[in-house]
Amino acid sequence: MRPVAIIGVGQTKIDEQWERSIRQIAVEAIRAALIDAGREDAGTLFVGNMMSGILNSQNNLGPLVADWAGLKVPAVKVEAACGSGGAALRCGLMAVASAEVDSALVVGVEKMTDRHPHEVTAALATAADADYEVEMGVSFVGLNALIMRRYMHEYGWKHADFAPFAINAHANAMHNPFARLHQKITLEDFEKSAMIATPINLLDASPIGDGAAALYIVPADTIKGKKRILISASSAATDTIALHDRSEPLFLGAASRSAKDAYQQAGIQPGDIDLFELHDAFTIMSALSLEACGFAGRGQGPRLGLDGNIKISGSIPVMTRGGLKARGHPVGATGVYQMAEVVQQLRGECGETQVADARIGMAQNIGGSGATIVTHILQRG
Amino acid sequence: MRPVAIIGVGQTKIDEQWERSIRQIAVEAIRAALIDAGREDAGTLFVGNMMSGILNSQNNLGPLVADWAGLKVPAVKVEAACGSGGAALRCGLMAVASAEVDSALVVGVEKMTDRHPHEVTAALATAADADYEVEMGVSFVGLNALIMRRYMHEYGWKHADFAPFAINAHANAMHNPFARLHQKITLEDFEKSAMIATPINLLDASPIGDGAAALYIVPADTIKGKKRILISASSAATDTIALHDRSEPLFLGAASRSAKDAYQQAGIQPGDIDLFELHDAFTIMSALSLEACGFAGRGQGPRLGLDGNIKISGSIPVMTRGGLKARGHPVGATGVYQMAEVVQQLRGECGETQVADARIGMAQNIGGSGATIVTHILQRG
Numbered sequence: 001m002r003p004v005a006i007i008g009v010g011q012t013k014i015d016e017q018w019e020r021s022i023r024q025i026a027v028e029a030i031r032a033a034l035i036d037a038g039r040e041d042a043g044t045l046f047v048g049n050m051m052s053g054i055l056n057s058q059n060n061l062g063p064l065v066a067d068w069a070g071l072k073v074p075a076v077k078v079e080a081a082c083g084s085g086g087a088a089l090r091c092g093l094m095a096v097a098s099a100e101v102d103s104a105l106v107v108g109v110e111k112m113t114d115r116h117p118h119e120v121t122a123a124l125a126t127a128a129d130a131d132y133e134v135e136m137g138v139s140f141v142g143l144n145a146l147i148m149r150r151y152m153h154e155y156g157w158k159h160a161d162f163a164p165f166a167i168n169a170h171a172n173a174m175h176n177p178f179a180r181l182h183q184k185i186t187l188e189d190f191e192k193s194a195m196i197a198t199p200i201n202l203l204d205a206s207p208i209g210d211g212a213a214a215l216y217i218v219p220a221d222t223i224k225g226k227k228r229i230l231i232s233a234s235s236a237a238t239d240t241i242a243l244h245d246r247s248e249p250l251f252l253g254a255a256s257r258s259a260k261d262a263y264q265q266a267g268i269q270p271g272d273i274d275l276f277e278l279h280d281a282f283t284i285m286s287a288l289s290l291e292a293c294g295f296a297g298r299g300q301g302p303r304l305g306l307d308g309n310i311k312i313s314g315s316i317p318v319m320t321r322g323g324l325k326a327r328g329h330p331v332g333a334t335g336v337y338q339m340a341e342v343v344q345q346l347r348g349e350c351g352e353t354q355v356a357d358a359r360i361g362m363a364q365n366i367g368g369s370g371a372t373i374v375t376h377i378l379q380r381g
Numbered sequence: 382m383r384p385v386a387i388i389g390v391g392q393t394k395i396d397e398q399w400e401r402s403i404r405q406i407a408v409e410a411i412r413a414a415l416i417d418a419g420r421e422d423a424g425t426l427f428v429g430n431m432m433s434g435i436l437n438s439q440n441n442l443g444p445l446v447a448d449w450a451g452l453k454v455p456a457v458k459v460e461a462a463c464g465s466g467g468a469a470l471r472c473g474l475m476a477v478a479s480a481e482v483d484s485a486l487v488v489g490v491e492k493m494t495d496r497h498p499h500e501v502t503a504a505l506a507t508a509a510d511a512d513y514e515v516e517m518g519v520s521f522v523g524l525n526a527l528i529m530r531r532y533m534h535e536y537g538w539k540h541a542d543f544a545p546f547a548i549n550a551h552a553n554a555m556h557n558p559f560a561r562l563h564q565k566i567t568l569e570d571f572e573k574s575a576m577i578a579t580p581i582n583l584l585d586a587s588p589i590g591d592g593a594a595a596l597y598i599v600p601a602d603t604i605k606g607k608k609r610i611l612i613s614a615s616s617a618a619t620d621t622i623a624l625h626d627r628s629e630p631l632f633l634g635a636a637s638r639s640a641k642d643a644y645q646q647a648g649i650q651p652g653d654i655d656l657f658e659l660h661d662a663f664t665i666m667s668a669l670s671l672e673a674c675g676f677a678g679r680g681q682g683p684r685l686g687l688d689g690n691i692k693i694s695g696s697i698p699v700m701t702r703g704g705l706k707a708r709g710h711p712v713g714a715t716g717v718y719q720m721a722e723v724v725q726q727l728r729g730e731c732g733e734t735q736v737a738d739a740r741i742g743m744a745q746n747i748g749g750s751g752a753t754i755v756t757h758i759l760q761r762g
Contacts, residue, residue, distance in 0.1 A: 001479050021512055044617075053434045053460075057515065059507040060462035063619035063752040067626070074617035076468040076753070077460040079434075081441035087457040091472050098382050098479035126440040131402055134438065236425075236455035238444035245448070371444040372457070 001097040005381055006229045008037025008216030009340040014180040014209035014328035016113040022049075022056050023068040025212045026109040029336075030069045033105065033214035036227075042216065043101025045075035048088030048108035049332035050367075052077075054123045055115050065107065081127035082281065083367025084108065085335025086236075086374030089215060093234050096217055108336030109212035120208060124331070127368045129242040141205060141282070143243060143369050145197035148284035151250050152199060155299035159199050162283035163190040164305030165318075166203045166325055169280065172312065173322025175352040178337075180209045180328030204283040206324035213336040215343075220381065229343045232360075233265035233377035241371040250299075254373040255292035255364060262362070262375040263294075270294035273377075274358040275317045275345050277338040279366040280324045289364060290316070293375075317355050320345060335365030339376060346380045382478040386762055387610045389418025389597030390721035395561040395590035395709035397494040403430075403437050404449040407490040407593045411450045414486065414595035417608075423597065424482025426456035429469030429489035430713035433458075435504045436496050446488065462508035463662065464748025465489065466716025467617075467755030470596060474615050477598055489717030490593035501589060505712070508749045510623040522586060522663070524624060524750050526578035529665035532631050533580060536680035540580050543664035544571040545686030546699075547584045547706055550661065553693065554703025556733040559718075561590045561709030585664040587705035594717040596724075601762065610724045611762035613741075614646035615755075622752040631680075635754040636673035636745060643743070643756040644675075651675035654758075655739040656698045656726050658719040660747040661705045670745060671697070674756075698736050701726060716746030720757060727761045 010032025012025055026047065034040065045066050053059045062075030080087035085108030092104035112120055124140045133143065151157070166185060173179035185203060193203040220230055239254035240246055246253070263269060270293060278289040287301025295316050296304055309315040321327050321341040324334060342361035344350050358380075365374045391413025393406055407428065415421065426447050434440045443456030461468035466489030473485035493501055505521045514524065532538070547566060554560035566584060574584040601611055620635035621627055627634070644650060651674060659670040668682025676697050677685055690696040702708050702722040705715060723742035725731050739761075746755045 001481055023512075050440055051434060053432060053504070053507050056511060057503075057507055058511040059431055059460055060509075060622055060749045060752055062461055062468075063749065064510065064622050066619050067621045067752075072619060074471075075619050076472075076617075078472075079440055079458040079460055080443055087443075090455075091457075091459075091475070094472070094475045094479045094481050097481065098475045100382055100475050100478065122438075123434070126434050126438055128441075129445065130437060130439040131404075236457075238447050238453060238456050240448045241441055241445050368441045368444065371441055371448075 002099065003220035004093050004096050004217050004231045005220040005223060006215050006217050006231065006343055007223055007227050008033040009343045010036060010214040011178045011337060011340050012211050013178045014211035014330055017210040018114060022052055022058060022109060022111040023064055025111060025210055026065045026107050027069045029212035029214040030105055030107050033216045037216035039216060041071055042073060042103045042105040044073050044095050045071060045105045046088040046092045047075065047077045048085035048336055049077050049110060050079055050081055050084045051123045056111055080372040081367030082331040083335060083365045083372035083374050084332035086365030086376065089336065089339060089376065090234055090236055090374060092217055093231060096219055103218045105214060105216055106336060107212055107214040108333035110330035110332040111210045112208045112330060113210050132242050141197045141200055144282045144284060145200045146243065147249060147369065148199055151284060154250060157302050160187060160191055161302040161306060162204060163187050164310065165280060165283040165286040166190055168310050169319040169323040169325035172320055172353045173326030176321040176327055179322040179326055180207050181326045200282055206281050206329040209328040209330045211328060211330040212333050213340045215336060215339055228381040229346050230379045230381035231376060232379045233262035235261040235265065236374045239371050241368050243369060252288050252292035252370045254370060255289060258373040258375040259293040262377050266377040268360060272360055273316065273362050275320050275355045275361045277341055277363040278318050279364055280319055281329060293364065312353050312355055320350065320353050320355060335374060338363035338365060342378050346378055383480065384601035385474050385477050385598050385612045386601040386604060387596050387598050387612065387724055388604055388608050389414040390724045391417060391595040392559045392718060392721050393592050394559045395592035395711055398591040399495060403433055403439060403490060403492040404445055406492060406591055407446045407488050408450045410593035410595040411486060411488050414597045418597035420597060422452055423454060423484045423486040425454050425476055426452060426486045427469040427473045428456065428458045429466035429717060430458050430491060431460055431462055431465045432504045437492055461753040462748030463712040464716060464746045464753035464755050465713035467746030467757065470717065470720060470757065471615055471617055471755060473598055474612060477600055484599045486595060486597055487717060488593055488595040489714035491711035491713040492591045493589045493711060494591050513623050522578045522581055525663045525665060526581045527624065528630060528750065529580050532665060535631060538683050541568060541572055542683040542687060543585060544568050545691065546661060546664040546667040547571055549691050550700040550704040550706035553701055553734045554707030557702040557708055560703040560707055561588050562707045581663055587662050587710040590709040590711045592709060592711040592714050594714050594721045596717060596720055609762045610727050611760045612757060613760045614643035614758035616642040616646065617755045620752050622749050624750060633669050633673035633751045635751060636670060639754040639756040640674040643758050647758040649741060653741055654697065654743050656701050656736045656742045658722055658744040659699050660745055661700055662710060667699065674745065693734050693736055701731065701734050701736060716755060719744035719746060723759050727759055
C-alpha cells in the first residue's frame, strides 16, 4: 500500500450542544482540520457515525456534511458502532492508498444529548446483538457489567482496583480544552459513585456527548515537515457480536489479532509504544484492551493502573487527553478523537500531559463489546 | 488504481421475509456469491445498508453479518441512503485496489417490511434533510412529487407519458426470479393506480422489500475466464440534500458529473453503453437519470420511453431485470442488485430479457433525491 500521513486534525469540545445541529458540529471539526492542514478542499470525505438515523432522524450524512462544509466531493458514512471513527479512517486511508484520491477528510461525529436518556440507551444497544442479547432485556452497559463481574470473580480483583483507570483519565482531561469533563476525582469519589449496573458505577462509565473530530490525510510522499505524522499501521478485525458466542468472553480476541497485525505492519513490539489511546468505554475495557494488546498478562490489566504505569510518566501512558472516560464518548466520533490526540502527542502539543519525546503512538477503537476492532499506529515522520 | 473485477454474484428474492432476520437474508446472498465465485472466504466485507438501526434495532452490521457468514474478517457498514449499495462497492473496490486485501465481499441488505408503513416512511425520510425538509412535514415521496410536478409543468408532459418506464420494468421483471413483483401492467393500470402524492401514483413508485445482493471482487489480473467482469469505471459525486438548495432542481447535477467521470475512466461515450440499470425509485427519476447521463436532452427523458428505446431491443435498455419499480427496492441493497444484474447481462445469463451481445453495462445508484450518486461501468473482460 502507498504510505499515508495525517497532516491536519480538528476537534470540537465535547458537550451538550443543544443549540447546534449535527452538521454544524461536524463542519466545525472539518474546518479546524482544513486550517491545520493548510488546505481548502479534499478529494473525498468519510463520515464516521453510529446513530444519526436513530437520534437525529438523519441518514445520508455524507452529502449533508460535505455540502455544509462547502465540499462538493464523494462522501459516505461508515458505521461500525462505537468503532465507526476508526473504521471511517480506514476507508479514507484505502481511498488515498489506492490512488483513487490524493487527499481525504475523515470526520467522526455524534450528537446524542438531544434525546431522552432512555432513547439513547436503546440506541446504544444497537451495537449489541438485537435478536439474541438486547431482546432479552440487557442494555449495553449491562453486557459490560456481565464481563466485569465475571472478570473480578475469575481474577480476584476488587472494584476499587479499577479506580486508577478513571482517576488517571480525569486527571489528564483537566488539561484538554476539548474534554467533556474537567473534574478531578479521587478513589473515594470512585467508590462512592452511583451504581449503574453492578459492578459498574457511574465513574467506571464514559459519558456520552455531542462532538466531532476530523483528520486530513494525504500520500506520505507528497508532504514533508514536522506536521506530517505517518500512519505506520492500520488494522481491523471482528469477533462475534454476542458475548455468549465467544469461547473466551474475558479476552478480546479480535483486539489481540488486530494489535498483532498492526505491530507487524509497523515493525515494532508493544514495548516500543510511547502512548496508547485505548477504548475505555468502561474501566473493565481498559484492563481487557491492555491485556489483548500485549501490555499485561491475562487478568493482570488492573496492575498497570495500580502501579502507576498508565500515567503520563509511566511505562504505557493511556487516555493521555482524558480517554473516553473524561474527554467523553460521542460514540461515532471517538475513534477520530483518539487519532487526533495521538497526533497532538507526536507533534509535542500536549503541554502538561505531553508524553516526553513521544515518537510512536497507538489508538484502538472498539465497536460493540469487542466485535469491531480498529487499531492504528502513528509515528513521527 | 489496480484494476478490479467481479467474479461472483448472489441475490435473494425480494419479498416480505418476516420469518428471517436481516443477518440471514444477508448471508443467503453472500453464500450465493461465494459459490458463484468458487471461493470460501474473502479478505474483507463491506455491508451496504441504510436503516438497520431504525427498523431492525441493529447497528454494527459488519461483524454481525461476517460472523453469521462464517467469515472472521474486517467488516463495516457503509451508508449513503438508497445509494448505500453502490457506496459499499466503491469501498470494497478501494480496499482491493489499494492492495490492502486481495479479495472483498460486498453485500447490500435491507429488511423493511417488519414495521408499520408509517415507521418505514419516516425511516425513508432520513435520506432527506431532517432539519430543513422533513421538519416541514414532507415525506420522501412528497419531495419526488414536487420534482415531478414541476418537471411536467416546465416541459409539458402528461402523467401517462411516464407510463412506459413502469410498464417496461414490470414486463422485464416477469423473467427475473428474484423480483418482488411478477405482474404485467398496462397503460390503463398505470393511469388508474392509486394516488400517493400528486402526481405520483402507486405505479410510479418502486415497492420496498426485504432482500440482499452480494458481489465478490478481486484484482483483475489475478483471474481469467468468462466469469470475470471488469469494473472499468467507478465514480461517486454528491449534491445538496435539500432540493431548495439546488440551482437546478430538475437536473441531477451530481449524476451528470459522476457519469461524465465514469465515461472518461472507461474511455467510452453514452452511445457505447449496451444497458443501463438506473435508479427508478419513481418514474420521474428514470427521466432525470437518462438526461443527466447523456441519453436524452433536458426535459426529453420520457421520449425514450414513448419511442420504445428503453426496451430490451431498444437503443438504451433500462431496468432489464425489473429495476427498482418491479424487481423491488430494498434500499441499501439496491445498488448491489443493479450491479449483479449488469454482471448477469454481460455474462449472457438473462434469458428472455437478455440484451443481445451485451458488452458494456452501466449502473447508477442514487441516495436521497440526487444527493449521493454512484456510477459504475462494467465490461466483459
